[in-house]
Amino acid sequence: MPHDSTPHPQAAADSRRPLAVLVAQFRYYTENRLLDFRYTLTNDGAAPLAVFDRGSLDTSLDAVGPTGKVARPTIRIENGDVTLDFPAQPTGTPDARLLALELTPKGRVQVEAWETLPGADAVKRVRLCIPVAPMSDGQFEGAINGKDGPVRIATAIPRTQLLCSDWVDIEHGAADWTG
Secondary structure (H helix, E strand, O other): OOOOOEEEEOEEEEEOOOOOOEEEEEEEEEOOOOOEEEEEEEOOOOOOOOOOOEEEEEHHHHHHOOOOOOOOOOEEEEOEEEEOOOOOOOOOOOOOOEEEEHHHHHHHEEEEEEEEEEOOOOOOOOEEEEEEOOOOOOOOOEEEOOOOOOEEEEEEOOOOEEOOOOOOOOOOOOOOOOO
């Protein structure tokens, strides 16, 4: 996406967990408070992993279409620290159900998106958090093939592990946005 303003130096973070590796990169444009982010999530486990970055069935219908887009993350800002995270609970109507990307063992998903940050306070650090869970039989139904793989519907609210990247200092810059 083209931007009309100059970004801060780009930044990257790496966080390791037992079942998955999350690598997140950020680029921040101060003039319009636009935060570019991209992440790679790799399933290091021997079983499929449910990645809850696709939103809820009633609010993210395009997640199950050909584009397979991720949902918009929740943005929390506290004292200049920005956390982008995806809800581990359905949002919208009471009948809403979570959508999850099924990530195969040793599989990897790469996502790039952007958000405009609310408010006017200076941004110091940023991180990304994504709920994940083992893809257990009986807890998911359906499989609609999206661009990143099958998107499944949770039949109950699963017990998730919140996988977060390290904090990245974007106020003073960090590593370059690399591919």
